[in-house]
Amino acid sequence: REGEFAKKLTEEVFRELKKAYLVVSDCLVSVDNHVDAIMEMIGAQTSETRIIGIHGMGGIGKTTIAKIIYNQLSNNFEDRCFLSNIREMSERKGMECLQNQLISEILKDKSMDIRNIDDGIKIIKDRLSNKRVLVLLDDVHEKNHTDALVRERNWFGKGSRLIITTRNKEVLDVLEVDDRYEVNGMDLDQSLQLFSKHAFRSDSPLDEYIDQSKKAIDIAGGLPLALEIIGSLLSRTEKKKWDLTLKKLENIPHAEVQSKLKISYDVLDSRQKHIFLDIACLFIGYDKDILVHFWDKFNFFPEDAIEVLQNTSLIKIIEDNEVWMHDQVRDFGREIVRQESNMKIEKQTRVWDHKQGFDLLRKHK
Template sequence: MPIFYDVTPAEVRYQIGCYEKAFLSHKEKFGANVNKWKAALNHVANLNGWDNSKKNRGEGELVDEIVKKVINELKTASLLVTNCLVGIENHVKEIDAMMCCDSKDIRIVGIHGMGGVGKTTLAKIIYNRLSHHFEDCCFLSNIRETSKLKGIEGLQNQLISDLLKRQWSNIGNFEEGIKMIKERLCGKTVLVLLDDVDEMTHWDALIGQPAWFGLGSRVIITSRNRDIVEVPEVGYPYELVSMNFNQSLQLFCKHAFGRDYPSDDYVAFSTKVVKTIGGLPLALEAIGKLLPRRSKDVWGVILKKLKQVPLNEVKRKLETSYDALDEWKKHIFLDIACLFTGFDQRIVLHSWKDSDLFPEEGLEVLQKMSLIKIGKDNKLWMHDQLRGLGRNIVHLESYKEREKRTRLGNHEEGLDMVMETKGTQKVEALCRKFDPQLLYDFVNKEVET
């Protein structure tokens, strides 16, 4: 990017003015080499740069403009990734082979697995490794939630803005966005990461057909739903599973003790934590960060609670998958969490045969959502953190139902007492004792009488 400082592009291009004098002296000294230099300067003068000879702006303005342009050109897409990485190398190596940067075809990799297993972290690492090969990159994070807040049009706007490197907000509806992506991005070689895609609508609106982009483009998709990545367009689906025990112990210790292993005093405790959590990176990180902030006297209590219900941060992540289910599949999920983990699926299907739960379809969907697995021995398996979530949901529903019945009994008892009471102050006191609704019911009952 040439800067023509106190010289015009014409002087550089044609070597006139002070350049002419300089080249006359150079020719005597360097001979034929000078012609190469003249050609080089002619080429430079034809590049797009800044001409300060016009004096239409101050030097400060010029420097500011140059710095912004250079930073924008040199800026590489680098997403923030935790420093505490364990057992990620093999996954990266496998996906690198799938991506094959030297290939000029269009490749789409779909990473799927249960919530909290590390799909986004893995996708970010791959994105960062590839980004320096691409001029046009885009990362759309948390698509599930973002589409609810901004609408799918907001995601389409961001995709076009990031890839064209200028603000774009002209999309008014879903169909218009699809048309604009096809037209504006056609032929561009891009790198795109779509994080947490949970509906085919998102796929259709943002990617549609791979041919929308130029040859050599790479797209990474993360999803909890296997159906999203098992489509013909995704040539390379990849399931991310839980960590093994040794990796889990190492990750927990990094967060809890700041090193890869526990001290002798905490080997037994750390082992219990890891076995309870069951190889889920999000949960290992959450409990590892929590313990140093709590007194060691309550560590045992935290572990005991952890066996019954996940930490809030983990619970919120897992609940997203549960909330996406319809009422029939929620019922099946809760039955497995509370009763049927470890059972032969044929026995479980028999127990549901007279229900209206459509269990065969339900089990298939739960598998694809990474909420259960069915082993080769036909036995149902559910991650301990998901079992804890399901049992906690049932416990809370049961508690609310008991509370409702108790309040209803108190309400009826209080209303009978109010009806038998004379005197405004006594009626108000009784209503405060039971609940405010009593006063409304009492007045209506009096009117009816």
């Protein structure tokens, strides 16, 4: 019995440690300065609750930086929670689902059943106000997101740390955060290093690729997501085709990252495109094996397709075998579906907003 108890205890400890640690890319460049500056804002020694906002455009690296900070702080907090892709999850499952995750992870009680947003707010205020917590809210987009989760700092115990990533600075203004940090693009040296990690699996370009590499980072404009995707695309491209690919990229307006993503999308075959759009619209956060089983029935060769999508940095498989997609890539995929239907919701091949889905079902009763 003692051996069985020890085994169960070890498994439980391992599960908690795994839950606490957030997976980040191995291909990181020059994030230490960002992390150090934000850690200073967080003020690890003060006993007051602090709310810190990290903002910047999509694909700039906010989530990666926030995950590193969360990992560094985790050991100092018994109660912690990471809520990922809040904009996506609120559309797909509603704010009640996110409230339920916040409460159940901090209280370590999976029996919670949040009936509505007001019910969730009351439970957060009543049950978490004496808990010193670490909470990371990723991709907050609207005021109603923070209203339902962290509207008042006294909802949590003294010494709590709340970290928010967003593309929308107004969210931070309304919440009256204690401090905010803007993540800007990479300089030329940093860009070249990150691009090289994905294109050549090294910190610098091969000698015969130096000119093309400089052109590629100029096109990416210091945006880590674009550098990663362009680098991954070119790593799978013959040298004689690099100039043609770069010429296509060069003709795309600098700020339009979604148009840059189209280069990676265009090289996919029809089955791979179908799977990419399915993920972008419906299956972010799902278990990869379940999705493979689903697509197998349609003879889409999903294992091969998923490998191609990973190699081109359009998706990643993260902890717990979940399919992950960057919000910029997700938005790009959804825009394709909108354009294919001439912006008419009733003609879309995929509908991801649950309210729009219910409305369509009611109309077709």
